[in-house]
Amino acid sequence: MTASEILGQLLSGVSRGMVLFLIASGLTLTFSVMNILNFAHAAFWLVGAYVTWTIWHLLLLPATGFWIALPAAALVMGAIGWIVEFVLIRRVYDRPHTEQLLLTYALVLVIGDLIKLTWGVDDRIVGRPELLRGYVELLGAPLPLYSIFVIALGCFIAAALWWMLHRTRFGRIVRAAVYSREMVSALGLPIRRIYAGVLAISLFIAGLAGGVQSPISSITLGMDMNVIIEVFCIMVIGGLGSLAGAFVGSLIVGVTYSFAILVFPKMALVLIFLVTALVLIVRPWGLFGTPMRV
Amino acid sequence: MRDSGASTVGWLVAAGVVAAVALPFAAGLFWVHVFTEILILGLFAMSFNLLFGFTGQLSFGHAAYYGVGVYATALLLTKTSLPLAVCMAASIVLAGAFALAFGFFCVRLTGIYFSILSLALGQFVYYVIFNWYEFTGGDNGIQGVSPPLALRDPYAYYYFTLVVVAAASVLMWRIVNSPFGYTLRAIRDNADRTRFIGIDVRRYVLICFVIAGMFAGLAGALWAPFARSVSPDLANWTQSGLPVFMTILGGPSHLLGPMVGSAIYTFLSAFVTGFTVYWPLTIGTIIIFIVLLMPGGVLGAIDAAFAARRTRRRASNAEVVHGSRGEGVAE
Amino acid sequence: MTQQPILSLSGVSKNFGGLQASSNLDYVLHPGEFSALIGSNGAGKSTFFNLITGKYPIDAGEIRYRDRRLNGLRPDQIARLGIARAFQVSNIYPTLSSYENVRQAVLTRQRRTLDFFRSARSLGRAETEQLLEACGLATLAGVAAGTLSQGDKKRLELAVALGTEPDLLLLDEPTAGMSGEESRRIMAFVDELNRSRGLTILFTEHDMALVFGFARRISVLHQGSIIADGLPEDVRCNEMVQSVYLGES
Numbered sequence: 083m084t085a086s087e088i089l090g091q092l093l094s095g096v097s098r099g100m101v102l103f104l105i106a107s108g109l110t111l112t113f114s115v116m117n118i119l120n121f122a123h124a125a126f127w128l129v130g131a132y133v134t135w136t137i138w139h140l141l142l143l144p145a146t147g148f149w150i151a152l153p154a155a156a157l158v159m160g161a162i163g164w165i166v167e168f169v170l171i172r173r174v175y176d177r178p179h180t181e182q183l184l185l186t187y188a189l190v191l192v193i194g195d196l197i198k199l200t201w202g203v204d205d206r207i208v209g210r211p212e213l214l215r216g217y218v219e220l221l222g223a224p225l226p227l228y229s230i231f232v233i234a235l236g237c238f239i240a241a242a243l244w245w246m247l248h249r250t251r252f253g254r255i256v257r258a259a260v261y262s263r264e265m266v267s268a269l270g271l272p273i274r275r276i277y278a279g280v281l282a283i284s285l286f287i288a289g290l291a292g293g294v295q296s297p298i299s300s301i302t303l304g305m306d307m308n309v310i311i312e313v314f315c316i317m318v319i320g321g322l323g324s325l326a327g328a329f330v331g332s333l334i335v336g337v338t339y340s341f342a343i344l345v346f347p348k349m350a351l352v353l354i355f356l357v358t359a360l361v362l363i364v365r366p367w368g369l370f371g372t373p374m375r376v
Numbered sequence: 377m378r379d380s381g382a383s384t385v386g387w388l389v390a391a392g393v394v395a396a397v398a399l400p401f402a403a404g405l406f407w408v409h410v411f412t413e414i415l416i417l418g419l420f421a422m423s424f425n426l427l428f429g430f431t432g433q434l435s436f437g438h439a440a441y442y443g444v445g446v447y448a449t450a451l452l453l454t455k456t457s458l459p460l461a462v463c464m465a466a467s468i469v470l471a472g473a474f475a476l477a478f479g480f481f482c483v484r485l486t487g488i489y490f491s492i493l494s495l496a497l498g499q500f501v502y503y504v505i506f507n508w509y510e511f512t513g514g515d516n517g518i519q520g521v522s523p524p525l526a527l528r529d530p531y532a533y534y535y536f537t538l539v540v541v542a543a544a545s546v547l548m549w550r551i552v553n554s555p556f557g558y559t560l561r562a563i564r565d566n567a568d569r570t571r572f573i574g575i576d577v578r579r580y581v582l583i584c585f586v587i588a589g590m591f592a593g594l595a596g597a598l599w600a601p602f603a604r605s606v607s608p609d610l611a612n613w614t615q616s617g618l619p620v621f622m623t624i625l626g627g628p629s630h631l632l633g634p635m636v637g638s639a640i641y642t643f644l645s646a647f648v649t650g651f652t653v654y655w656p657l658t659i660g661t662i663i664i665f666i667v668l669l670m671p672g673g674v675l676g677a678i679d680a681a682f683a684a685r686r687t688r689r690r691a692s693n694a695e696v697v698h699g700s701r702g703e704g705v706a707e
Numbered sequence: 708m709t710q711q712p713i714l715s716l717s718g719v720s721k722n723f724g725g726l727q728a729s730s731n732l733d734y735v736l737h738p739g740e741f742s743a744l745i746g747s748n749g750a751g752k753s754t755f756f757n758l759i760t761g762k763y764p765i766d767a768g769e770i771r772y773r774d775r776r777l778n779g780l781r782p783d784q785i786a787r788l789g790i791a792r793a794f795q796v797s798n799i800y801p802t803l804s805s806y807e808n809v810r811q812a813v814l815t816r817q818r819r820t821l822d823f824f825r826s827a828r829s830l831g832r833a834e835t836e837q838l839l840e841a842c843g844l845a846t847l848a849g850v851a852a853g854t855l856s857q858g859d860k861k862r863l864e865l866a867v868a869l870g871t872e873p874d875l876l877l878l879d880e881p882t883a884g885m886s887g888e889e890s891r892r893i894m895a896f897v898d899e900l901n902r903s904r905g906l907t908i909l910f911t912e913h914d915m916a917l918v919f920g921f922a923r924r925i926s927v928l929h930q931g932s933i934i935a936d937g938l939p940e941d942v943r944c945n946e947m948v949q950s951v952y953l954g955e956s
Contacts, residue, residue, distance in 0.1 A: 119488060173668050179488060180434060184624055185667045187617045191660030199654070311499050311613065314492050322488070348507035355500045359481055362493060366485055555827045558803075559820040562811045565800035572760060572798075573812045573871050574786035575820060583821075 083344075086223030091340050097229035099336020100236025101298075104291035105309065106316045106328040107243060108284030114260055114323035115280045118171065118182050122189035124310035126285050130159045130292025131301045132197060135206040138296075145212040152293040159289025163282040171281065172274060190306075198303060205300040232294050239287060240329055246283075247325075256280060308351065315358040321368025330369060389632065396538055400531055406646075412534045414635075414642045415541045416598045417618065421626075421634030422548060423591030424619035429628035430552060431581050432564035433482075436491045436616050437498020440478070441471040441589035443611020445596025447505060447512060450521045450606045460524050464597040471593020472586050474501065479585030483578045486567075495613055506608040517607035521600050537598055544594060549631055551587065560584055621663060711773060713738045713875055713907050714759070719768035721758055721931075728754040729931045732768070736875070736909060741901040743918045744911045746928035747952075752911040753795060755928065756877050760792050761785045772875070791873030795880040795911075797860035801853025805844050805863055808852050810835040812870025835870070841896070842866040857884035862893065869900075876900075878910035882917060890914065894921050919943065927951070 109123045134148075134155040141147035170189075174182050214231050217224040247253035255276055259266045267273045295301070316335050320327020335354055342350040365371060396415075400408045424438045445467035452463040478497040482490055505512045512518070527533045551557050559580055562570045567577050600606050609615060618641075619634065626637030641659070648658045714736040721729040729751050736742060744752055757763050759770060761782040770777040772788055786792075800808050813831040814820055822830075839845050842862045847855060852863055861884060868876060881897065882890035894917050900906045912918045918925060918939075925942040927935040935945045942948055 119492075170664065170668070177667075179491075180620070180624060181667050183434070183436070183491070184617075184621060184663060187620070188660040188663035188667070190614075191656035192664070195654045195657035195660070199657075307612070307614065311496065315496055318489070318492055318496065322492075349503070352500055352503050352507075355496050355503075358496050359493075362481060362485070366489065550824045550826070553826050553828070554824055555814045555819045555822045555830060557823075558807060558811060558814070558827045561803060561807075562800050565802055566798060569794075569798045569800065569867075570811075571782040572786055572792050573815050573867065574783050575815055576781070576783045580820075 086221050089221055089223045090225065091344065092337065093225050093229050093233075095337035095340030096333060097232045097336070098340060099332040099334075100233050101291050101295055102309075102312060102316060102336055103236050103329055103332035104239060104287050104294070106313045106320075106332055107239065107325060108287040108291075109313055110317060110323060110325055110328045111243075112281055112284045113317070115256055116171070116175070116277050118174075119179075119186070120189075120284075121183065121186040121310065122193060123284070123288060124306035124313060125190050125193040126159060126162070127288040127292045127295075127309065128301070128306040129162070129193060129197065130155050130285075130289035131296045132201050132206065132292075133158050133289070134293040134296045135208050135301060136201075138208045144209040148208060148211040148293075148297065151208070152290065155293045156286045156289035159292070160282040160286035163285030164278050166285075167278040167281040172277065175277075190310075194304065194306075203303055205302050206296070207300040208296040210297040228297065232298075235290070235294060239290070240325075243287075243325060252276075252279070312351070312354060315354055318358055318368060319361045321371030324368065324370040327368055327370030385630065392632075393542070400534055405530055408530050408534050410642060410646045412530070412537050412602055413646075414639045415534075415537050416595050416602060417622065417642060418635035418638035419541045419544055419598070420592055420595035421619035421622035421638050422545065422631065423588045423595060425623045425628050425631075425634045426548060426552070426591065427581075427584055427588040428620075428623060429631075429633075430557065430560040430564060431584055433486065433490045433581065434620065435482070435498075435585075435588075436495035436613065436620065437478070438494075438588070438592055438619055439611050439613065439615035440498035440501035441475050441592040442596040442599075442615065443501055443505060443608070444471045444474050445593030446600045446606050446610050447518075447596075448593070449597040450518045450600040451512070453521050453523075453601060454518055460527070460601065464594065467593045467597035468590045469593075471596065472590040475586045475589025475592075476582070479582050479589070483581045483585060495616065498611075498616060499613060502608060502611040502613070505611055512608070515608055517605055519605040521604050521606060523601035527601070533602060537602070540594070540598060544591060545632070545635075548591065552631055556580070556583075625666065710737060712736060712771075713740075713773060714909075715771045716759075717769050717771075719758060719770060720766050721754060721763060722766055727931050729758060729765075732931070732933060734926065734933060734936075736907060738874075738907050739901070739905045740924060741898065741908050741922060742910075742924040742926065743922035744909060744926050744928060745915070745918055746911075750928040751931040752928055753879060754931075756792060756879055756911075759785075759877065760790060786871065789872075789874040790877065791868040791871045791875070792877045793861075793864045793868040793879060793881060795883060797857070797864045797884075799852045799860060799863050799867065801851065803852060804849050805839065805852050805855065805859075805866075806835060806848040808863055809838050809844075809866045809870050812867045813838070816871045838866045838870055842869075843892075858886070858889050861885060865893070865897075873906070875907045875909070878908065880911055880913065882912065882914065890917060891920075897921075 105124060105127050109120060112118060112120055112123070134151045137154050138147040138151035141150060143150075170185065174185055210228055214228040216227050218227060218230070219225070245253075247257060255266060255271055259273065259276060263273060266276070312335060316328060316331035318331075319334060320329070320331030334357065338354055338357055339350050342353040346353065361369065396411070399411065403411075420438075420442050424435065427438075428434050448467040448470045449460075449463045452458050452466060453460070478494070478500075481497065482494045485493055506515055508514065509516075522528065523533060527536050552560075559570070559575060563575070563577050563580060571577055596610070599610070622637030622641055623634045624637070625640055626635065627633035644659065644662070645655060649655050652658065712735045714734075716732050716734040719729055719732040720727070732755070744755060746752055754763070758765050759777070761777065761780050761784070765778060772785070772790060775788060777785055777788075800811065803811070810827070810831050813834045814827065817831060819830060836845070836848075839848050842865055844859065844862055844866060847859060852860065855863060861881065865878070865881060868878075878897070882893055885893065897908060897910070898921050901908050910922070922939060924937065925935075925939050926933050927942060927945075927948050929951050934951065935942050935948045937945075
């Protein structure tokens with residue numbers, strides 16, 4: 083393998099890792115704040131991809147429509163997050179983990195069929211925006227601009243999340259809610275609205291992730307099924323509830339995958355499980371494992 | 377039976393067995409098919425509940441061991457001329473071996489970590505089956521898995537399944553009421569206390585994990601010749617959700633609870649798929665409503681009523697009554 | 708006494724993230740002793756028990772049980788050697804009945820817990836019923852342990868510990884949550900076990916009347932170290948103990 087091939091593979095791995103981070107960060111946020119593991123998170127990501135396609139398709143602007151479709155789809159997903167919290171999730175906060183798992187598992191089934199009803203069974207793909215169709219050359223390797231854009235977006239969201247949690251009033255309340263829900267309620271803060279806000283933000287980011295995925299590969303029914311497993315692996319590797327862990331875990335999984343696929347094309351995902359098992363043996367609480375901390 | 381609650385359960389079981397033996401005479405071919413499915417999936421769910429109901433650990437990767445059982449029997453039946461009993465024994469042993477290998481890691485963890493790791497490791501089996509085209513047929517699956525001539529008739533296969541599942545249930549009943557079974561309940565109730573009386577907790581949970589995996593393998597072995605064709609989805613994590621749902625539906629505190637859950641689920645499925653292809657949407661919606669409106673499952677309420685009656689009886693009864701449990705699963 | 712000690716700690720230390728919970732502890736217990744461990748809250752009494760029973764690994768020193776080194780053994784291995792423990796906050800099986808709680812300990816002791824097929828109902832019955840009777844729980848045998856009163860839970864805790872037929876019994880605040888009369892009765896029962904069976908007992912207790920009324924030897928823990936050790940009269944008169952207790956309370 084030449085240096086330029088390695089560089090190319092590395093970039094594609096990091097870019098894939100960033101999409102995974104966008105998904106994992108929202109899941110981590112809801113898990114640590116609301117203490118609910120959302121099986122359906124990747125299903126929402128897939129809905130985000132389909133919504134992006136629909137908006138792009140309706141705009142009739144193949145070259146630039148992406149720039150409108152991406153934020154619009156994210157906003158739509160954010161609104162869906164607010165509604166889902168309001169209608170479903172808020173009714174099960176006090177229930178055992180088992181029933182919460184079952185509820186979000188049921189959502190996976192429901193969303194899968196709703197996608198089939200709405201968009202049919204055909205594959206969809208969004209045209210890459212003109213601006214990002216080129217390549218930059220580094221060490222003789224042609225690096226796709228789009229991958230660089232995805233990495234930049236991932237880093238931007240990571241930074242924005244950090245800023246939101248540590249530099250805004252909303253973030254301070256959210257972090258307080260991680261430690262003690264009762265305390266936040268006792269202070270007269272609207273805990274319910276905060277939870278709804280957290281799920282909305284989480285799905286907003288999932289929508290962005292779906293949007294940036296849509297020009298990378300065709301959008302297919304059921305593609306969320308593997309992704310949710312990968313994201314669980316990321317959370318376990320990084321430490322459940324840790325955003326920094328989700329970031330590092332995503333990079334590990336993304337890069338491992340992009341190199342593994344060269345060596346064992348069929349067993350790339352299997353390798354990710356081996357990495358996960360390895361981390362768990364050495365550090366059962368994950369790399370950044372201070373559970374329940376944002 | 378030791379008290380009224382238990383003898384009520386005993387009568388219900390007896391009634392269930394009579395119904396299971398007699399019903400095929402009254403019902404048509406379609407319903408015999410449905411009954412067979414109830415029994416096999418019920419066994420699968422009961423095997424899951426050995427671990428969940430008796431140690432408190434929720435495995436979301438239980439389909440892996442079921443899938444190993446399905447594929448071992450399917451492959452042996454199509455590629456060799458071994459008798460079905462040998463294929464099934466191989467399924468059980470192989471599923472147990474996988475459960476031992478994965479369980480070794482899982483039992484180091486508890487709670488949600490246990491669930492996620494069992495899920496991740498379980499997916500390993502799915503991906504291997506899915507990708508190993510030369511051996512497993514990949515996503516094409518395996519067709520033409522036929523039972524021996526004597527069992528080709530759906531009625532014959534139904535009774536064969538009934539006997540196997542009944543035998544497995546009796547075996548499980550003995551295990552959960554044995555000193556080992558009570559040790560599992562002790563671990564579920566208070567793992568720390570159990571360590572301090574001299575029990576190596578991880579070892580016992582691992583043994584339970586392997587036993588649960590072996591029964592799941594047996595259920596898988598029954599499925600392959602019943603369905604005649606198999607696909608990797610039988611080992612996927614969505615399949616792992618099935619026993620979780622059936623167990624919550626039927627109640628984890630009774631050994632046969634998951635079987636009741638299986639009956640409700642499978643009847644519904646048979647009924648609904650008659651006029652729509654959107655079965656996941658239907659069952660998903662039903663699950664959502666059950667979780668929202670009936671905490672503790674459909675049988676949870678009935679269970680609570682029984683418990684209340686039992687307590688009243690006990691209070692009025694000076695005789696020492698032991699061996700019966702108050703409630704279901706501790707977190 | 709010239710016989711071999713049943714328990715000996717030499718130079719045992721334990722840190723919790725910089726906090727010295729036990730420092731250079733030396734302690735020897737001989738078979739048949741009925742000894743108390745006292746000290747203010749946070750003096751390290753529970754840590755002392757946790758180190759002996761293997762809940763936490765020790766940082767330095769050595770713990771021996773008869774001729775076995777306990778360092779590095781797991782709690783279940785230590786329990787199997789014959790050390791039983793009753794916890795300060797009662798630590799029982801809430802959904803199992805009292806009978807099943809005690810039977811679990813009995814069957815574990817009889818090494819029957821890997822019996823997969825025999826019904827547990829018929830096993831260990833005589834031993835279990837005898838223990839329940841002895842601990843005054845016979846009428847509560849069928850009740851779910853989680854619903855017992857605080858005092859009954861503590862008695863059940865004791866019965867479970869005794870079910871493992873220990874040679875050394877560690878009791879952490881055995882009378883917490885009991886009335887004065889109940890406390891005296893349970894201590895008298897423990898005293899009787901010590902006298903009739905020669906069971907070695909080490910206990911912690913807040914109630915000084917009980918400590919001085921029953922223990923035949925008292926050790927005083929202060930900030931993770933033993934500052935006094937001897938007959939009750941000697942400890943009562945010890946100046947250091949007086950200054951620690953009077954100075955602090």
